[in-house]
Amino acid sequence: MIELRQLTKRYGRTVAVDDLSCTVEPGIVTGFLGPNGAGKSTTMRILLGLDAPSSGAALVGGRRYATIDRPLREVGALLDATAVHGGRTARNHLRILARTNRIPATAVDAALDRVGLAQVAGRRVGGFSLGMKQRLGIAAALLGDPAVLVLDEPVNGLDPDGVRWIRQLLRGLAAEGRTVLLSSHLMSEMQLTADRVIIIGRGRLLADTTVAELTDRYAGAVLVRTPRPAELAAVLTGAGATVAAQPDGQLGVTGLSESAIGDLAAEHHLPLHGVARRDASLEEAYLRLTAESVQYGTPPPAPAPAGAVAPSTGKDAR
Numbered sequence: 662m663i664e665l666r667q668l669t670k671r672y673g674r675t676v677a678v679d680d681l682s683c684t685v686e687p688g689i690v691t692g693f694l695g696p697n698g699a700g701k702s703t704t705m706r707i708l709l710g711l712d713a714p715s716s717g718a719a720l721v722g723g724r725r726y727a728t729i730d731r732p733l734r735e736v737g738a739l740l741d742a743t744a745v746h747g748g749r750t751a752r753n754h755l756r757i758l759a760r761t762n763r764i765p766a767t768a769v770d771a772a773l774d775r776v777g778l779a780q781v782a783g784r785r786v787g788g789f790s791l792g793m794k795q796r797l798g799i800a801a802a803l804l805g806d807p808a809v810l811v812l813d814e815p816v817n818g819l820d821p822d823g824v825r826w827i828r829q830l831l832r833g834l835a836a837e838g839r840t841v842l843l844s845s846h847l848m849s850e851m852q853l854t855a856d857r858v859i860i861i862g863r864g865r866l867l868a869d870t871t872v873a874e875l876t877d878r879y880a881g882a883v884l885v886r887t888p889r890p891a892e893l894a895a896v897l898t899g900a901g902a903t904v905a906a907q908p909d910g911q912l913g914v915t916g917l918s919e920s921a922i923g924d925l926a927a928e929h930h931l932p933l934h935g936v937a938r939r940d941a942s943l944e945e946a947y948l949r950l951t952a953e954s955v956q957y958g959t960p961p962p963a964p965a966p967a968g969a970v971a972p973s974t975g976k977d978a979r
């Protein structure tokens with residue numbers, strides 16, 4: 662388990678992490694998200710004893726990293742996969758790590774095997790692709806069979822096969838009961854990999870919840886397909902709903918549940934060909950949640966010219 666207790670980090674006048682408190686539980690994958698400069702890397706560095714907090718604490722298994730005797734056995738980390746000695750072979754790189762952490766040499770080949778690098782174990786790391794270096798970084802993180810894993814952007818540089826591989830690996834590691842914390846800017850991948858997400862903006866906690874709850878919170882309108890849209894729209898509006906015609910002919914309905922829409926349609930003998938709530942993606946939920954805390958974001962689109970009507974997407978319902 663990882664615990665952040667009122668963690669604060671200041672660099673001069675910049676508050677990189679601001680009174681951050683949360684718990685990362687074992688047995689699930691937790692995504693750590695936030696816009697550029699939100700404080701993710703700083704938090705991870707403090708967690709791994711590479712930086713000191715200004716106040717508060719970051720604990721791994723109830724202890725500060727610096728007080729852990731053999732850290733690789735408690736927490737495995739991948740922060741920067743390119744920070745390896747290019748002249749060493751993959752096996753030697755891991756052997757040195759194993760020796761300094763009193764980890765048996767047999768763990769080296771097991772770790773190489775687990776990340777699919779067994780065939781290239783004798784090759785110099787300098788010739789590795791970024792994807793291979795990511796795998797080697799993960800092998801190093803797994804070397805001590807730790808209960809906690811902290812991975813900063815582990816899918817960077819991986820091809821689609823590699824991305825899927827790491828998704829399955831991380832889910833497998835969590836299923837073994839480990840605590841898995843990973844940061845990524847790839848929201849679609851995070852939606853597939855993480856069970857929970859911790860979202861920060863300008864160093865502060867914005868959300869600590871399940872992916873399902875977050876996407877549900879920002880779910881859009883109920884999309885209704887009927888051959889008699891005008892009549893159904895009148896009925897639903899009369900019941901207090903807001904109805905917007907969609908470009909594809911469906912009705913986007915907010916303010917009524919799927920079942921209430923079905924009941925009203927039946928009452929008025931109006932046929933329904935489809936009723937479905939439009940789920941928000943994690944990306945949509947994330948963008949809406951972090952919109953106000955983005956430091957260096959994309960400028961908002963210019964306002965539409967007077968009189969122009971934007972087609973409703975049902976996105977902003979609720």
Ligand SMILES: Nc1ncnc2c1ncn2[C@@H]1O[C@H](COP(=O)(O)OP(=O)(O)OP(=O)(O)O)[C@@H](O)[C@H]1O
Binds near residue numbers: 677695698700703
């Ligand atoms: N060593 C440092 N000295 C001064 N300021 C720093 C230092 N490290 C980080 N910062 C500042 O702290 C803030 C948080 O940075 P951090 O790298 O933790 O964000 P991040 O969420 O990891 O961003 P990204 O997604 O871009 O990696 C930023 O404003 C950054 O400029």
